[in-house]
Amino acid sequence: MFSRFLFLLFVVLLAAVAGFQLRMSAAGKPALVTGSATGIGRQIAHQLAKEGCNLVINYPFEGLKEAADAVVQECKDLGADAIAVEADVTKPDQVADMMKTIASTWDEPLYICVNNAGITKDSLALRMKPADWQAVIDVNLSGVFYCAQASAKVMTKARAGRIVNIASVVGQIGNVGQANYSASKGGVIALTKTLAKEFGGRGVTVNAVCPGFIETPMTKDLPGVDQLLAAIPLGRFGQPEEVAGMVRFLCTDDASGYMTGHMFDVDGGIGIGV
Template sequence: MAVAAPLAGQVALVTGASRGIGAAIACELGQAGATVVVNYASSAEAAAAVVNRIEAAGGSAWALQADVADEAQVDSMVKAVLERDGRLDVLVNNAGITRDGLVMRMKTADWQSVIDLNLTGVFLCTRAASRAMLRARQGRIINITSVVGLFGNAGQANYSAAKAGVIGLTRSNAAEFAGRGVTVNAVAPGFIESDMTAELDQEPILKAIPLGRMGRPEEVAGAVRFLAADPAAAYMTGQVLQVDGGMVMR
């Protein structure tokens, strides 16, 4: 007898899902049986390609544009999901940007844009989605943070601060929502293969990773799938799963 997909009949919204880790997460949740809402800010063509990948594998998905740093757009996005699909079971807050630079030279606009999208965006999406989840008395929220939110990183004060804030927000929301059956957890990737990391000097990075290699987007997606779909994760909330090859052992 075939085993039912763990997220069959459920709806998952993944922000920043048109490329990289977000796209891998969207495809993974599609394979788990969810109807996946592929959020994107400006890359409509890339988002459509992710939708096509999910559908080609037998899943269900559709794309939805919204800037997660914009309160009105976030509220409209969640409203559109509920109107079209009738429910929202899983939220993955993945959307993020970097604007790297040393603090003494960092422009206020570069600080603020990273905080607005990477931290305030998580708050806005969580607030909007949690209303439906709390009414339904079930739901799973997974926030993508970073190992730099745990230990900081020179030249990334804005990004590190935002990702550390996501961890605090995760734990606060976990405490608030637990009584209504909604879990809130985070995944903290280390160095993951991407266009951005391909441009870095990899030798010192690999020396700092006990497993001796970069991670793959699919490995982050696997952790998200566990938190979203595995019944064993139902008793986990307020946790941060590090997917970093052993880079940060705490």
């Protein structure tokens, strides 16, 4: 009887230690958040900083350096290490250079990649300029692929990693005036499922977060606000912190280690029934 008690006690202690290790697994590991100088990306960086990650604050051009540096300091104030890296996600060579910078900055391999960088160039489809179509596809879809591909080369070698792609509810339901944006985010959803199948056997999960209408600089000038709010069951726009909280959940092993290839809507219910 006593030996059985000792065995059960050992099992309980082992489970407790394992649980602790899972909860702490993101601490001290590099986490890349693309387009994180402002908006949702900034809030995601804050959430991961609270997990103790080493943050890579990515920004696309010199004009956002000051904002990126400010986010770096905010992450440090939260107790994390952080650096700012300028890289255009539409340029594979710049993405590769960013990966080299990450590898030379910390001993731990890249563990988290949040593909958040995105733009809008809205117009009715009949009036949409080819350049506006291509620009959105380049950043929102091709940029996600380039960063996921480069990150996965590191993660699959380490047999551990979390990739979270920021898609959108309009990638599921469409939206008037956003043919390019809807197509790009629908592509991200399909890409997420494919990468999850390809990388799953090597210890890497790939999921997508699909925000609805979130209060950011990119959505503040949307026309027909009253009509939009009427279509949202919760009757309000979401906050960047709410999207960031979902990303944090997906990047924490004990919460999401057995989740991959799925879409997680943070949309106030606007996508119900899709």
